[in-house]
Amino acid sequence: MGNCHNLSNQCLINKAEDENIDLVWHRYEKMLPLCGFGEKGICCRICMKGPCRIDPFGNGPQEGICGANADTIVARNLVRMIAAGTAAHSSHGKEIAKTLMQVGKKTSKSYAIKDSEKLRAIAKKMNISIEGKDIYQIAEQVAYESLKDYSRIEEEPCTWLSNSITPPRLEKLEGLGVALNNIESSVADIMSRTHLGTDADPINLLLAGMRCAIGDYTGMQISTNLSDVLFGTPEPVISEANLGVIKKDAVNIAVHGHNPLLSEIIVDVVDEMQQEARAAGATAGINIVGVCCTGNEVLLRRGIPMASNYLSQELTILTGALEAMVVDVQCIMPSLAKIASCYHTKLFTTMPEAKIPGADHFELHDENAVENARKIVKQSIEAYKRRDPNKILIPEEKSQIIAGFSTESITNLLSKIDSEKPLRPLIDNIVNGNIRGVVLFAGCNNVKITQDYNFVHMAKKLLENNILILATGCGAGAFAKNSLMNSEATNKYAGESLKAVLTMLGKEAGLDAPLPPIFHMGSCVDNSRAVDLAVNLANELNIDLYQLPVVASAPEVMSEKAIAIGTWAAGLGMPVHIGLMPPVGGSPLVAEVLTSGLKDIVDGYFIVEKDPLEAASKIIHVIEEKRAALNVTSTLEEEK
Amino acid sequence: MKFITADSAYCLGCKGCELACTSRKASIYAVDEARINRTVVPNIIVTQSQDMKIPAHCRHCQEAFCLQLCPTKAITQEKKVVVINDDKCTGCGICEQGCPYGVITMAFYTKDQKIKKIANKCDMCMDRQSKDEDPLCYTACPTKAISLL
Ligand code: SF4
Ligand code: SF4
Ligand code: SF4
Ligand code: SF4
Secondary structure, eight states: OOSBSSGGGHHHHHHHHHTTOOOHHHHHHHHOSOOHHHHHTOEEOSSSSOOEEOOTTSSSOSBOTTSOBHHHHHHHHHHHHHHHHHHHHHHHHHHHHHHHHHHHTTOOSSOOOSOHHHHHHHHHHTTOOOTTOOHHHHHHHHHHHHHHTTTOOSSSOOHHHHTTSOHHHHHHHHHTTOSOSOHHHHHHHHHHHTSTTSOOOHHHHHHHHHHHHHHHHHHHHHHHHHHHHHHOOOOOEEEEESGGGSOTTSEEEEEEESOHHHHHHHHHHHHHHHHHHHHTTOTTOEEEEEEHHHHHHHHHHHOOOEEEOGGGTTHHHHTSOEEEEEEOSSSOOTHHHHHHHTSSOEEEEOBTTBOOTTSEEOOOOTTTHHHHHHHHHHHHHHHHHTOOGGGOOOOOOOEEEEEOOOHHHHHHHHHTTOSSSTTHHHHHHHHTTSSOEEEEEOOOOOTTSOBTHHHHHHHHHHHHTTEEEEEEHHHHHHHHHTTOSSHHHHHHHSOHHHHHHHHHHHHHTTOSSOOOSEEEEESGGGHHHHHHHHHHHHHHHTOOGGGSSEEEEETTOOSHHHHHHHHHHHHTTOEEEESSOOTTTTOHHHHHIIIIIHHHHHSOEEEEOOSHHHHHHHHHHHHHHHHHHTTSOOHHHHHO | OOOEEEOGGGOOOOOHHHHHHHHHHHHHHHHHTTTOOBOOOOSSEEEEETTEEEEEOOOOOTTOHHHHHOTTOOEEEETTEEEEOTTTOOOOOHHHHHOTTOOOEEEEEEETTEEEEEEEOOOTTHHHHHTTOOOHHHHHOTTOOEEEO
């Protein structure tokens, strides 16, 4: 098994070996064998009587010292992962909401409102009257009402939950007691109930996990929507992806992490410093490239090229041509500091809650964001002068991409065909079977799987079967790097009827070529965009989300955030494929609930399948089942 | 004398056996030869191939290659246990090459201020067994993937 599906990256892995630098793949090899108790979720470290381990084969202990059995331990561990994911995503949203609040109060030095139309639309959605209010007053109130979702005392559901899902879904979640009123207390609730000697009922624990995961969803809605207000709602944009976007003759700065608050400012200050970079010898000036979801954020809004998704982040430094890596929060490998120290590369941390030993810390507070961003760029230009030309190796490969498919931009595009009912053309094509269904790819890379392999192989098979694909996060990164997000990919991989629809849409969009077969919707918090699209479709058809022929997939899942996303996606009614068994194998009960019992309660459930082609077949089957239930053409009926 | 056998179907790769084996060795060398600084390596080694966790351990072969190959006759069989005499071992590494199970490791230790390389392998916890105690890796294994013969 190789390290990366994209072979152009391999030369840098070899380079690391020549230079005695350990990368994620080497550290993984050294870690083997991985401890099976952790893998199966039956290692409990919650109190100091332990750690306790349950023997899944029945010979050794079947209970922890306190008496907790495998079901309790697995459920407690799993919901703690959900809580961590929810905390990460929702605090991202909170930062954005607090910034919008400052903008509304006119106390912000660095930020402004870029999309006032969206702000007004949000206010309307939140039932905030805009009569007689100026844009700042509206911003302040939108921010205030959004922040209430983090702190509400009253029992009514979070605003960003109730205003963004279908009415029957809300009713269902309320009936189950999982339509939460307060994101942060849902995280605290998990930590409290999983403390030793509190909740021991696996089902009760899992329900609490679902409630918390719905909080993750709510936080994402806030992140995406308020980011659009501050930084603009994405419109289709043409750019490039893969390590080949790093330029030999430029001062290359990578922005990495998740929160656009930082990267937007960096992109802003670069223009005024181009001359300085050229004076230092970089004839191509300053070149910003993206990594992970920060990369997705600036790609969608600014067309900044994408250098790498999660697993190959270290390789950007190995090119020997990266002057600086500027990071904010989440998915940043601590190894970057050590690897940067083998090169002239500077690593800059920018958030008070995310420091890395060996990095330089420049905090990007609202008051000094621009000033510190300039310092970072200045030091990057200085670093350029220290570059060792003998250590440069930039893989040439890069692929063209069309990104920027926000719900709004898709609707705008479709309204050129039917301005009254913009979603109609999409619905018609789903109903008549030209588009069999939609799969949303999300989530991470995992070192246990050849990087991007599962994404690429599943996508090719689904496209061939006329299934439209939406992608976010590092899944989107995988498709971007591997030439699956351009018109050529539609001609090459899409089935005949899907190709026809995308060609027609491409014409309407004023392109000479079809739209890409995979729509890049943004970072991982932008999974909310895909939900918005699905909710709009469901509302138009007067059905609930679970009835749509829509499936979510995270074939290379890794992080706690991904577990949270998968859980809420199931909670909203979607079947969710994952390419790796999460740490629940030690409890057949919990595994059974997630893969089947859940379906009876919330309609959504997990499908665990390692093999990408097998997984694609299972997804196709689910989609055809849903089509049959909707009484539209289904291959299942043809078989009968 | 009891012997161990390991069933990889029950092994979770926790390395509890490795840790137990190493801690015994560390205690022996620390107590008996306080001034000798020896690299301590476990004599049961857990590896992973695909999803399978495999504990590799000495089989105390009847016709042991390691014993037959040792040029200095440092390896002998006592009560069916194949053991290495540290003093006779010259660290040539031939036994390591010869073992079909790959369970001999070469390690360095310092004696009389000289660094010496010697071979290291399982001795079936003979000292413990003589006190009627079980081999330590067996005791430590939480899933009983290791059993006694
Ligand atoms: S909480 Fe119970 S199972 Fe967990 S470590 Fe403590 S005693 Fe063991
Ligand atoms: S070390 Fe290897 S060859 Fe020697 S007795 Fe043990 S298993 Fe057999
Ligand atoms: S390393 Fe020691 S025990 Fe092994 S063959 Fe050489 S001398 Fe004999
Ligand atoms: S102690 Fe048992 S389960 Fe753990 S690695 Fe050793 S043989 Fe495998």
